């Protein structure tokens with residue numbers, strides 16, 4: 001054990017030095033990457049089709065051995081039982097407790113009481129009929145979850161107008177408030193820490209807006225959701241309008257807590273319940289399904305082979321569903337804040353690359369944006385295709401075309417198209433064989449590019465909850481294998497500290513200093529204007 005690491009931390013060997021890791025990587029290289037043999041895992045109502053990933057019996061066995069070597073079963077039990085999963089902050093990562101139908105004993109009372117408070121508040125707002133708009137202020141994990149779910153399930157309309165304001169760019173709050181009637185607007189301020197610059201400044205702005213409308217007690221229209229209720233009270237929010245969650249729920253894992261309040265305000269408590277139930281179903285699947293038929297585990301192993309055996313530096317997310325417009329940023333935060341780490345649990349530099357860059361956009365827009373790069377760029381990237389079996393709109397031909405496009409992209413990535421096939425195709429119209437060969441090289445697709453297809457029955461709250469939990473558990477498994485802590489985010493903290501120092505300098509409240517030449521130049525440029 002490295003000096004300074006917590007004494008009760010289980011010591012694990014640096015990953016690259018383990019025989020199981022080497023065997024896994026070698027098996028991945030020997031596995032078939034083009035056969036596309038059917039391999040579909042059923043997970044909590046979702047079908048996770050891994051047929052177009054590298055596969056072989058040897059790779060499956062090596063994956064299981066790798067997980068055993070990293071003590072997967074004990075780590076999973078620790079996670080699900082609320083043990084210390086986040087060692088640098090010495091706390092649990094117990095998002096599963098927030099959505100369990102019967103939350104575990106230690107936290108059951110608090111979790112159920114807060115769930116009831118959220119629902120009672122929504123009933124009260126509905127009954128009162130006073131607010132026809134909600135301005136939700138929060139950022140990162142206090143924004144993406146509700147924003148994603150409200151856009152996905154409320155695509156055809158919500159019970160009241162919903163505006164989400166996250167960015168410190170003043171245009172965001174301007175757009176968030178414009179055109180709303182202050183007297184009929186409820187402001188929800190969501191922040192785990194209640195200490196985030198963007199959120200506090202935007203909340204301040206919203207309060208001014210209420211005051212300027214002549215509202216005598218603007219706090220009466222403000223609700224807080226936080227793990228720091230004292231800070232909310234100090235700011236002025238009444239305890240009866242403050243909904244709490246706890247430090248053991250990480251920001252990017254918090255949509256299952258009272259952070260889900262805007263979902264219930266927009267879509268009704270049933271939507272929030274369905275979301276929680278779907279995620280809880282995925283938790284049960286993750287906890288009980290055998291490894292070979294375990295969706296999160298198999299998704300994680302495929303990702304490890306792609307990242308570390310085949311060297312793919314990124315993962316493309318392609319939801320073939322226009323309603324999932326915020327899924328990519330949600331998963332970017334989940335994956336990149338969790339897995340963008342360079343030291344292992346013992347504080348040693350990692351010995352293999354960790355979390356990939358996550359990027360993408362809904363298909364079919366992505367096809368006309370970056371799929372060229374996926375098909376013919378020299379690096380390529382694995383793609384997670386996500387689609388619903390059934391649509392909720394009345395245009396069957398649209399859904400047929402959407403499905404066709406999704407399947408076709410996947411097939412093209414797998415199959416590719418060789419130069420010789422292309423030359424044969426070109427021969428009838430190209431009399432010059434040299435030109436045919438040249439053109440064939442331009443049109444060639446390498447193929448053998450991995451992807452996963454995740455099929456939801458339809459975009460219900462239940463299926464969406466299961467989908468998000470699938471990725472949460474995948475991240476856990478990958479973090480475990482890489483030996484890193486998926487539940488802290490020190491890199492974000494450092495930037496926040498520097499930003500607050502520069503903001504003080506720009507306001508003339510602190511002397512500028514200690515910067516590199518370029519930062520000093522720009523601080524002087526803006527600072528001299530008296531910002």
Ligand code: F6P
Pocket residue numbers: 139140141142190191192193194195196199251252337489492
């Ligand atoms: O982006 C960094 C982060 O700390 C996230 O983990 C978190 O979701 C976000 O800031 C917002 O933090 P808070 O909910 O405390 O305002």
